[in-house]
Amino acid sequence: MRRYLLGKLGQAVFVIWAAYTFTFVLLYVxxxxxxxxxxxxxxxxxxxxxxxxxxxxxxxxxxxxxLQYLTRLLAAAHGDFGTSTQNGEPVxxxxxxxxxxxxxxxxxxLLIAVLIAFAVALAASLxxxxxxxxxxxxxxxxxxxxxxxxxxxxALQLFSFQLAWFPPFGTAGLRTLILPALxxxxxxSGPIAQLLAKNLARELHAPYVTTxxxxxxxxxxxxxxxxxxxxxxxxxxxxxVTLGNxxxxxxIVETIYSRSGLGRLTETAVRTQDVPLVxxxxxxxxxxxxxxxLAVDLVYPLVDPRLRARILxx
Numbered sequence: 424m425r426r427y428l429l430g431k432l433g434q435a436v437f438v439i440w441a442a443y444t445f446t447f448v449l450l451y452v453x454x455x456x457x458x459x460x461x462x463x464x465x466x467x468x469x470x471x472x473x474x475x476x477x478x479x480x481x482x483x484x485x486x487x488x489x490l491q492y493l494t495r496l497l498a499a500a501h502g503d504f505g506t507s508t509q510n511g512e513p514v515x516x517x518x519x520x521x522x523x524x525x526x527x528x529x530x531x532x533l534l535i536a537v538l539i540a541f542a543v544a545l546a547a548s549l550x551x552x553x554x555x556x557x558x559x560x561x562x563x564x565x566x567x568x569x570x571x572x573x574x575x576x577x578a579l580q581l582f583s584f585q586l587a588w589f590p591p592f593g594t595a596g597l598r599t600l601i602l603p604a605l606x607x608x609x610x611x612s613g614p615i616a617q618l619l620a621k622n623l624a625r626e627l628h629a630p631y632v633t634t635x636x637x638x639x640x641x642x643x644x645x646x647x648x649x650x651x652x653x654x655x656x657x658x659x660x661x662x663x664v665t666l667g668n669x670x671x672x673x674x675i676v677e678t679i680y681s682r683s684g685l686g687r688l689t690e691t692a693v694r695t696q697d698v699p700l701v702x703x704x705x706x707x708x709x710x711x712x713x714x715x716x717l718a719v720d721l722v723y724p725l726v727d728p729r730l731r732a733r734i735l736x737x
Contacts, residue, residue, distance in 0.1 A: 431720045435713035442709035443499060446702050447492055458484055495702070504703040509695055514703035517688065522707075524594060525685035528676070529669045531604035532611060536665070539608060540615035548623045560620055562613075571672045575606045575679040592681040603680045607672045614661055614668075666715050670708050 458479050479485040483494065498505065504514035547559035582602055583591035589602040635645045670685075677686035685704065692700040 428721070431717055435717050438713050439706060439709050442705050443496065443702060444492075446705045447495070447698075495699075499702070499706065504706070505699040507692075507700045508697050509692075509700070514699050517700060518685065518703055518707055521684050521688050524683055525673050525677070527600065528603055528607065528673060528682070528684060529666075531600055532607035532669060532672075533665070535604055535608035536612035536615060539612040540619055543612075543616045544619040544623055547620050562616070569610065571606065571610055571675045572679060574609050575603075575676055578602055578606050579679065594683045599680075599682070603676045603682060606679070607669065607676045610672065611665055611668050615665065618661060666712060670711070 458475050476485065483491055486494070495505070502515075506513050507517055510517075543559055543562055550559070579591055579602070582588045590599050592599075673684060674686035674689050676682070677684045678690055681687075685707075689701070689704045691697075692704060
């Protein structure tokens with residue numbers, strides 16, 4: 424078990440380092456000069472070369488690329504990502520100011536996605552109509568294939584501009600959260616529903632189901648009481664993927680609905696090539712991602728005796 428834990432921790436550290444390195448390299452591939460982006464474009468020609476050089480020295484952009492990487496990596500290892508090149512605010516302070524709104528959006532979207540996934544999977548398993556079961560089984564792949572921005576634009580046009588059920592933009596209030604959460608939940612629910620429906624179909628042919636039905640139990644009773652519990656266990660394996668979809672979709676959804684959050688902060692930081700802020704956001708997302716995956720990896724042996732036996736057997 425100790426070797427299993429150390430292996431997972433090593434993978435988590437590698438993912439965080441790879442995310443930081445990839446982001447650093449990618450930002451320096453961009454053609455724009457980060458120093459130029461710190462000034463008003465209409466006044467850029469009036470800024471002297473000496474002022475630009477002073478700004479570059481202040482933020483360390485005048486140093487060789489490898490030295491910038493090592494310096495920033497060492498500081499990041501101590502939790503210091505510097506300050507934003509756009510407003511001078513500490514990176515972690517800027518992230519902490521918007522994270523609660525994104526957490527609220529992601530939590531609401533995850534709850535809606537789980538409800539949709541379980542409803543679709545259970546309906547496909549309980550229905551006696553073959554064509555209806557096939558129709559319901561085709562919904563998860565369709566949900567995954569539709570881009571988030573298209574879902575958002577259609578929902579915005581239908582529920583905000585035509586029906587006027589929800590406000591189109593804003594962050595304050597519960598009503599402004601429902602439509603963005605639903606937009607984000609639809610593609611996220613697809614993989615969960617697909618995996619759950621497949622597991623339910625497999626478990627329904629297991630011997631214990633046949634035995635329970637032969638003893639007089641109804642199919643819905645066996646499905647809810649026994650099959651659902653066993654079929655839901657593998658869904659833990661896609662928790663990390665689901666979280667990644669939520670974080671990636673939040674960037675688009677918060678931009679469409681003009682919500683203040685981590686997504687909008689990321690979009691602005693990338694557009695202005697705010698290197699410290701972009702790296703801070705990426706590392707924060709990678710840290711959340713690996714922590715969730717690590718928690719799943721640690722919980723799975725506790726709930727699955729077969730995996731626990733394999734780990735203990737080496």
